[in-house]
Amino acid sequence: MHNKTIAEISRDLAAGTYSSEEITKDLLTRVSKLDKDINSFITVTEEQALSQAKAADANRAAGNASAWTGVPMAHKDIFCTNGVLTTCGSKMLSNFEAPYDATVVTKFNDAGAVSLGKLNMDEFAMGSSNENSFYGPVANPWDKDRVPGGSSGGSAAAVAAGFVPGATATDTGGSIRQPAALCGVTGLKPTYGRISRYGMIAYASSLDQAGTITHTAEDAAMMMNVMAGFDAKDSTSVDRDVPDYTATLDNSIEGMTIGLPTEYFRDDLSADMQQQVRNAIAEYEKMGAKVKEISLPNTHLAIPAYYVIAPSECSANLSRMDGVRFGHRCEDPKDIEDLYCRSRGEGFGEEVKRRIMVGSYALSAGFYDAYYKKAQQVRRLIKNDFVTAFNDVDIIMGPVTPTPAFKRGEKTSDPVEMYLEDIFTIALNLAGLPGMSVPCGAVNNLPVGLQLIGNFFDEARLLNAGHKFQQATDWHLKTPTGI
């Protein structure tokens, strides 16, 4: 049962092929047997999962079932879950049982979904390899010596390994699309503000966005139908109608204009990778799409702008972790200063400390204009590139990552080298646009992702384009051997 999609499970449950309790038990057994080699889960909530599954089966028997009733999934450990350990991959929150549910969690609970637990991630969502977790690195199911990507590495690996058919995830600079690409699964980062951030532990508030990791675009649409929508509890949530994302999956894409940014097909991208992405675009041309070369001239400024804005916002957001109200507190503080400094020094990992320090520096007296304000101005230039491009094209396509999954330890010695991993994904977060990664090929038996970039609130078009590609190809059906 472990390679079934959300849509298949939903149909099977409706047909009575098996019960929610049966598939939940089956997947829990698979996790307990195989996750020791992958490390995708931080917490498995077996008891709660079984009670949710039984409740779902009872609701179905009473005639109260909907598409999600009894469907198993799991949450990235960045989403607060009432009474359940919520660590954000950090020692700082290694004792934090959240006192409330994130809106996203509430929505899946209300839809009748069954959560198997909380998934591993880079600490506070800072990382591109899932090597920054206090709970240890996550292995890529395709090659256990390689990284699954990050920061949603646990979500991507868990879906690729067949532990859950879908998982929540978050994306601040590529943290959904990059791990989805490296693990051969489908990842959707919606428009900024489309999904509530309430109860989603903040890293960089103006960039953070929740999204989905699944096998298929159809499943992503099903998750979006649950997650998307306005939430008064999130002051940056956007009040705008939510379409039925499954309704337009099969629309024809004949005549759709695809923009290919020149800047995404340069030397940063190896010939092998380039070939896979070009093959995928040729597939779209066969379906009647037109291709147009475009330019996003400020692409090279996205990483520098991001590494001012994200650290600045994180230095402010993470000031709440002070050892006073929740989380890690050092032993025997001699005064309040010592309590703050040692609790934070002990509770945070190296990458988190680096980013807090970069942000503290950028925001310190005398530097604000040169760093934060400048970066916010450059951010507008980057957004304007996309606004101009979307005057002429319906969708933009390109690679997700410069290379397939790299080896663990390969990029840990130099943080800047790791940052360059997000070169094709980070600009979307700065612009606030939706993006998606769809499996589109392989290099040395490792998955390659195709990135689809949409205009603001054009998630339905991305899902439609992703679905049509998956009707014509079988890359999303390939599963890793040896797991």
Next chain:
Amino acid sequence: MALDQDQVRKIASLARLQIDDNQISEYQTNLSNILHLVDQLAAVNTDGVEPMAHPLDAVQRLRADVVTEENQREHFQKIAPATAEGHYLVPRVVE
């Protein structure tokens, strides 16, 4: 821009982070490299460009000034490191 070790100590102190002395030079290298990366921004002409805080240029919503949350002090303090009589405990601040 390259940072010296005193600057690294100063930043750590501003950020309330204890950094061991033997790690200062590693932070010095890594933070300097990151600042070098972002220094590319200085060369960009941004005259007259409005800084962008929200991708959709949204502004804060206002709501009626009414109570929307009930008091959950006991519930929230259950997860605190140290509390007494409804207060959070920290080392003595005022002598």
